[in-house]
Amino acid sequence: MITFVSVFKKYGSQTVFEDLNFEIPTGKTTVITGPSGCGKTTLLRMISGLDRDYSGSISGVPERISYAFQEDRLLPWKTARGNIEFALRDVMSGSDIDKTVEEMIDSVRLTGHADKLPKDLSGGMRSRVSLARALCFPNDLLLLDEPFTGLDETLKGEMIALLDRLYVSAGRTVILVAHDPGVARALRCGVVDVAELKSK
């Protein structure tokens, strides 16, 4: 369990979370929903350790985390393939990296685009490179911040199926921020509404 105990978080004078207490199960997928600006991304940043400017405690967070950010966060000087390899270089051997990256590029429907720089890819393609990087990085917790934004319905369905095959059905821990309630239904997983949590 990832456990939040009496978590208080402020941005300047604006309170984001006040005495937040809840748990996220491990070995399952949890979809975080809520209106814009309610703190969904902040929640992921706190879990990942990128934002430590809060009081209270967050415990049970696994050591190895993978994260697909809301923005693609790709290195502009590396190709799609190079960006994925960059994340894997310290944790995999060369031949494993080649195999993993090739498979993942195919899985996210980027075959033929692997050697293009981010500037030569569309927004949706860049999102999928970022998603591919997060999916194939060895982890015990996968954080996804609106990973299907900008994808058409067909691609979105394929990416949800990929996530289901690699993570949800495999009983791995995923925390996914999504506006679309259909994502949680498609992944047959629990939903945490941040607005409801805050009102408790």
Place this chain on the structure above:
Amino acid sequence: MRKKGYNKIAAVVLIAAFWLAVWQAASLAVNNPLYLPAPAETAAALSALVSTGGFWISVMFTLLRVILGLSISFVSGIAFAYLASRSRTVLNLLRPFVAAVKSTPVVSVIVLALVYFNSSFVPVFTCVLMCFPIFYTNTLSGIRSIDKNLLEMAAVFKISAKRVFTGIGIPSVMPHVYSALSVCLGFSWKSVVAAEVISTTRYSMGYNLYATKLYLDTAGLFAWTVAIIIISLAIERLMKRALPKGGSL
């Protein structure tokens, strides 16, 4: 494609011919080679110069001073920019120094350097002092422009510090360093030759410029100036080819 290349060459030749014609017309109008020698006289003086061993020795020593001055300012500018990005104390200590050097006329630096150094080191010192602030400020702004989002991404994926440095730091900062190098290449020649003229450094292009003025050899003065411009442009072109694409030279 080939036609485009020919058109480009034709344009360059036409532009050069236009300015040579302007020069020739001006020299005919002045009608005194002591004030303004004709292009042909300058070419003859340049041709006579390049056939002497002294010319090449002077070019070599001036070039060495430029390379030495550029190298010292390059390394020290980048090193101090890195330190300033890590330490507010270093940043605050360097701020007045860099601001003062930036607004100091090059001739003040040369005269000051003459007090402290022998004349052969004055051009190097001048070049370092003139180029250091450019490398320093450009590198510092490059370091500050590193995308924090990319650093966060690297932190999440636990990418080693060495690979963050080589994979994110260097590619982010290099365009700023190239731009500094582009400015400093021209600047270093000007400051080294100016310092050589004022400090009358032996075995230097600047000293030869000074000597042409002493002997009222205006054609020689023009010939040395043309030689400096040609060598400076040639080095800039060489550097442009040596640097990876994306550099702003």
